Amino acid sequence: MNKNFPFTINPLPYGYDVLEPVIDKQTMEIHHDKHHQAYADNLNKILEQNADKQKLGLEELMKSDIAGIKNNAGGVYNHDFFWSVMTAPNTSKMSESLKVVIEKNFETVDEFMSKFELGGLGRFGSGWVWLVKTTDGKLEIVSTANQDNPLSDGRQPVLGLDVWEHAYYLKYQNKRVDYVKAFWQIVNWVKVEDLLNNS
Ligand SMILES: [Fe+2]
Structure with a gap:
């Protein structure tokens, strides 16, 4: 992506079909x-x-x-x-070191996943759910409306999920819950850990 005007977008870092069947x-x-x-x-x-x-x-x-x-x-x-932060289904696993950090912040990985899912499902209309690192190094789940990003109030995203209908409607129609739950299969945990440690 071009970091200055005129802006361009990055090419998709994998093939358009690589996330199938989770995202078509x-x-x-x-x-x-x-x-x-x-x-x-x-x-x-x-x-x-x-x-x-x-x-x-x-x-x-x-x-x-x-x-x-x-x-x-x-x-x-x-x-x-x-x-x-996505990759081919079931090719990336959360490392032990990342698991330790998640558990420190959310008690269990299941609790983290459940909070993240709720953030995505609770976002009324269009927006995003994020796992963010706060300025004091804690992890939190936040949801933002439209194209807002937690960076704007000083929190660094390390994972994000687009819950706009355009992200899932063709395959999941109104069932945002199925899309949010399927997302776990395509999370690139190596990238998440890299963002956590280096941003
Ligand atoms: Fe989108």
Whole structure:
């Protein structure tokens, strides 16, 4: 991704069909090539009219008080993040060291998963659920509306799930719960641990 104006999106880091059957190829094509691309295109269009903002990086733009800039910058950032924390089904396992950290913060892995699922299911309308690292190193589950990102209030995402209908509707229709529960099969735990330790 281009870190400055004009912004571009990262290519998908794997094939469109790699997440099947959890996320189908057509959903990935539309989600990456249409939705994600549109956030970058729209952001660039708005910045063309706001020359004073063209020098700002994506994280700054995500805090903009201009709604169009904030939402589209978040859309670019969040989706690049989302693709990076997924991998082919059942190919990634949580390491013992990550498990220890999760248990320290949530008592059990099951409790963590349940809280994350509830965050995704409880988000009314469009948004995201995140596992974040706070400034004092604790892990928390947070849900954000639209394309907001916890980074904007100082919390570092280490895992995120898009719960906009465009992320799951073709395959799961109204059953967001099935999509959220299936997500565990495609989490890239190596990436999550890397984000936890190095960001
Ligand atoms: Fe999305």
